Amino acid sequence: MGNVTLQTIADHVGVSRMTVSNAFSRPDQLSAELRDRVLAAATELGYVGPDPRARALKRGNTGAVGVLLTKSLAYAFTDEVAMRFFGAIAEEVTSQGLALTLLSAAETGAHVPARDVGMDGALVYSCDPASPALGWLLKRQLPLVYIDQAEQSDIPSVNVDDFGGASAAARHVLDLGHRRVGLMYSAADLEIAIDQSPDPSQLPHAVRQRYLGWKNELDKAGVTARTAAVPMGGREQHYEAARQLLSVGDRPTAVLCFSDVMATETVRAAHDLQLRVPEDLSVVGFDDSPVAVQLRPTLTTVRQDFAEKGRLAARLMTDALANKADSAPARHYLLPTELIVRESTAPPHQQVSERQAT
Incomplete structure (x- = not known):
């Protein structure tokens, strides 16, 4: 059969061309029985439906929402927290009939996803504010929602209380008696850096807030x-950074980590250096991901509700798309965090020995 059109299907079923068009784009205008007949005829004749590009031009939208990530899309499929977070977003947007498109901040030749990919709006997740990709989204004047980004008055956002959670983690190890404390955090640098105090203004938002939360409590305690x-990379870089930190003279007796994944590699490095956790080294993570209870010993960490963060961000986006002309103030959410104390933290070993002696 030659080129199959809407009219071809209409003639086959014995209905108007508009009825066939409604079967694909406005199904509420037809009875279920009639729509099934039209779609069955389309399948029989080999017709897959109207060209999505033409339909998007006609409607003025694409039915897709972008998610701008770091330069590596692999993060979305390899990090367990990220997978659950994106799963919550996907569940919410697909329930509204929208598709989800992952966008890398990387530019490959002439193709710039943030500039070239069709979308109705975008979720910006923990990206460099100076990223050219974010710049393109802003130039396109698309509805945006920020997640784990510094708050902007005119852009809806969802953050967690990173500062408060990190402060609670630092207070916990101080209350246990630790005074030799290590901090492990992600940075954009290409090499591991030990004992090089960062400029907090140069750190990504979530990293900056956690670092400042730790420092707030540690500075008060002198x-x-x-x-x-730690470079923003894989587990082996986390492991090597932890090993270097634990190999210095006057090594820390407690380490506060940016994430549970980083904490897991810190525990592994400690074991390889013949250090017992928590007797010789206390370790605290952040996220309360599934690995926190799988680790031995189980991990003291800071809990954040990453699924709720994803759901909230998706709802802000669908609301923005439904109310494009609405001038209401942008909404900003700050989700609470909670310190979860498990087996990986204890008083310093020397202090334990002194208590046993008395």
Whole structure:
């Protein structure tokens, strides 16, 4: 059969061309029985439906929402927290009949996803504010929602209380008696840096808030922390940074980590250095991801509700798309965090020995 059109199907079923068009784009205008007949005829004749590009031009929208990530899309499929977060977003937007498109901040040749991919709006997740990709989204004047980004008055956002959670983690190890504390955090640098104090203004938003939360409590206690800046990469880089931090003279007796994944690699490095957790080293993570209870010993960490963060962000986006002309003030959410104390933290070993002796 030659080129199959809407009219071809209409003639086959014995209905008007508009009825066939409604079967694809306005199904509420037809009875279920009639729509099934039209779609069955389309399948029989080999017709897959109207060209999505033409339909988008006619409607003035694409039916897709972008998610702008870092330069590596692999993060969305390899990090367990990220997978659950994106799963919550996907569940929410697909329930509204929208598709989800992952966008890398990387520019490959002449193709710039943030500039070239069709979408009705975008979720911006923990990206560099100076990223050219974010710049393109802003130039396109698309509805945006920020997640784990510094708050902007005119852009809806969802953050967690990173500062408060990190402060609670630092207070916990201080209350246990630790005064030699290490901090492990992600940075954009290409190499591991030990004991190089960062400029907080240059750190990504969530990293900056957690670092400042730790420092707030440690400074009040007069404690100077050892630091390990870890390149934004895989587990092996986390492991190597932890190993270097734990190999320095006057090593930390407690380490506060940016994430549970980083904490897991810190525990692994400690074991390889013949350090017992928590007797010789206390370790605290952040996220309360599934790995926190799978680890041995189980991990003390800061809980955030990453699923709720995803759902809220998706709802802000669908609301923005439904009310494009609405001039209501942008809404901003700050979700609470909670310190969860498990087996990976204890008083310093020397302090435990002194208590046993008395």
